Amino acid sequence: MGVIKDAFKVKAETLAAEIKTLIAEHGDKKIGEITLAQVYQGMRGMIGLVTETSLLDANDGIRFRGFSIPELREKLPRAEGGIEPLPEGLFHLMLLGEIPTKDEVDHLSATWARRSHVPNYVFDVIEALPVSTHPMTQFSVAILALQKESLFAKAYSEGISKKDYWDYIYEDSMNLIARLPRVAAYIYRRKYKGGDHIQPNGMLDWAGNFAHMMGYDDKRFYALLRLYMTIHADHEGGNVSAHATHLVGSALSDPYLALSAGINGLAGPLHGLANQEVIRWIEEMQQELGTELPSKEQISQYIKDTLAAGKVVPGYGHAVLRQTDPRFTAQMEFGKKHCPDSPLVQCVWNVYEVAPDILGATGKIKNPWPNVDAHSGALLKYFGLVEEDFYTVLFGVSRSLGVLASLCWDRALGFPIERPKSITTEYAKELVGAK
Numbered sequence: 123m124g125v126i127k128d129a130f131k132v133k134a135e136t137l138a139a140e141i142k143t144l145i146a147e148h149g150d151k152k153i154g155e156i157t158l159a160q161v162y163q164g165m166r167g168m169i170g171l172v173t174e175t176s177l178l179d180a181n182d183g184i185r186f187r188g189f190s191i192p193e194l195r196e197k198l199p200r201a202e203g204g205i206e207p208l209p210e211g212l213f214h215l216m217l218l219g220e221i222p223t224k225d226e227v228d229h230l231s232a233t234w235a236r237r238s239h240v241p242n243y244v245f246d247v248i249e250a251l252p253v254s255t256h257p258m259t260q261f262s263v264a265i266l267a268l269q270k271e272s273l274f275a276k277a278y279s280e281g282i283s284k285k286d287y288w289d290y291i292y293e294d295s296m297n298l299i300a301r302l303p304r305v306a307a308y309i310y311r312r313k314y315k316g317g318d319h320i321q322p323n324g325m326l327d328w329a330g331n332f333a334h335m336m337g338y339d340d341k342r343f344y345a346l347l348r349l350y351m352t353i354h355a356d357h358e359g360g361n362v363s364a365h366a367t368h369l370v371g372s373a374l375s376d377p378y379l380a381l382s383a384g385i386n387g388l389a390g391p392l393h394g395l396a397n398q399e400v401i402r403w404i405e406e407m408q409q410e411l412g413t414e415l416p417s418k419e420q421i422s423q424y425i426k427d428t429l430a431a432g433k434v435v436p437g438y439g440h441a442v443l444r445q446t447d448p449r450f451t452a453q454m455e456f457g458k459k460h461c462p463d464s465p466l467v468q469c470v471w472n473v474y475e476v477a478p479d480i481l482g483a484t485g486k487i488k489n490p491w492p493n494v495d496a497h498s499g500a501l502l503k504y505f506g507l508v509e510e511d512f513y514t515v516l517f518g519v520s521r522s523l524g525v526l527a528s529l530c531w532d533r534a535l536g537f538p539i540e541r542p543k544s545i546t547t548e549y550a551k552e553l554v555g556a557k
């Protein structure tokens with residue numbers, strides 16, 4: 123076995139034993155109560171899942187294995203001469219619970235480069251779709267096409283012991299993560315660059331090679347993509363993309379099937395697609411007002427008009443967070459360093475100055491603060507990645523790191539098929555004694 127896999131096996135066996143004891147000794151203790159409103163309103167705050175890779179605090183934001191985003195930007199290894207962490211390091215941390223050394227991260231980069239071959243039939247499947255098909259649909263279809271390569275599906279059909287599931291899920295997950303940048307870059311070059319494809323450079327790190335295959339050679343863009351791939355990777359288990367991947371995987375659908383489901387969830391405008399919507403919303407505002415830099419008064423009015431039209435202000439609000447998302451702040455810091463004069467970036471910052479008060483004043487929006495999607499597009503545009511309908515694909519490539527690390531844990535810990543209880547309104551009335 124490989125070094126990472128060996129280490130994962132030991133950690134998983136230890137945690138599985140701990141969980142067994144925990145359930146035996148405390149399994150009948152109550153850890154919360156469920157109200158009828160929670161059942162109807164998206165299960166907010168209802169504990170129902172275990173996800174080892176990260177934990178979200180409403181005020182402090184995401185922590186990956188206990189580390190905040192500012193801590194990770196400081197502690198995770200970087201590429202030679204690089205200024206932002208390598209996402210390989212975050213994957214190592216999520217899978218094994220430890221900050222890796224530079225050697226360990228380099229080993230992971232090399233492992234993924236070795237596993238990154240994408241069979242030609244996958245490109246043929248992509249080519250069969252109209253070019254106008256949304257990139258997220260092309261991405262999900264390509265992941266499904268790759269499913270033929272699943273080692274888990276093959277082994278399962280031949281008959282394997284439950285004890286060995288994790289091994290094949292791990293292999294599939296590593297292969298899939300390794301292949302995604304090539305698939306995503308192919309879709310990008312096909313849709314926007316006339317099919318002029320760029321071959322991978324096996325000497326580069328995972329995100330660096332992705333930037334290279336998309337056609338970028340600005341080192342600051344490499345840094346941005348490494349940061350982007352790190353901060354979008356995971357947001358505990360209840361968000362739509364993570365939950366969908368976990369749910370589908372719980373039926374022993376392989377990682378290709380499970381991730382494709384997660385990607386379909388990420389493609390929704392209330393989730394990952396919000397990054398595309400934010401840029402469209404700002405550009406429409408600029409166009410309507412006839413200026414690249416609307417005043418704060420103009421922005422305030424535009425926000426009020428958006429609300430009055432019964433639409434959401436994209437990039438604002440969150441089901442769990444109740445503060446500015448630290449992933450927004452990390453991008454803002456990047457912008458201050460690399461592109462403080464960009465009108466679009468300044469527009470994002472001006473929206474941030476006025477939106478929370480207006481959204482808060484509605485009295486119904488629980489979190490008036492910006493989320494991760496409020497900022498990302500403006501930075502990508504600055505570096506020339508102007509095709510906003512591709513932005514959620516970047517998110518999807520990154521999100522694979524968290525949800526597939528979690529899927530490895532799900533199978534290593536022997537989590538069962540997920541099957542919560544649903545009820546009818548008739549039955550709900552009976553439960554609460556309503557007429």
Ligand code: HAX
Pocket residue numbers: 361391392393394395396429433434435436437438439440441442486487488489493494495
């Ligand atoms: N603009 C306008 N209205 C908003 C709003 C926003 N940004 N955020 C919430 N609301 C509204 C809701 O639509 C809801 O209205 P109704 O009662 O009329 O249905 C009300 O305020 C209460 O909602 P909430 O409890 O504050 O928020 P939810 O937990 O239901 O929803 C969302 C969380 C993120 C979906 C929501 O804030 C939203 O739609 N935001 C805009 C889209 C967005 O940025 N999505 C990305 C979120 C982060 C993410 O997953 N990134 O991938």
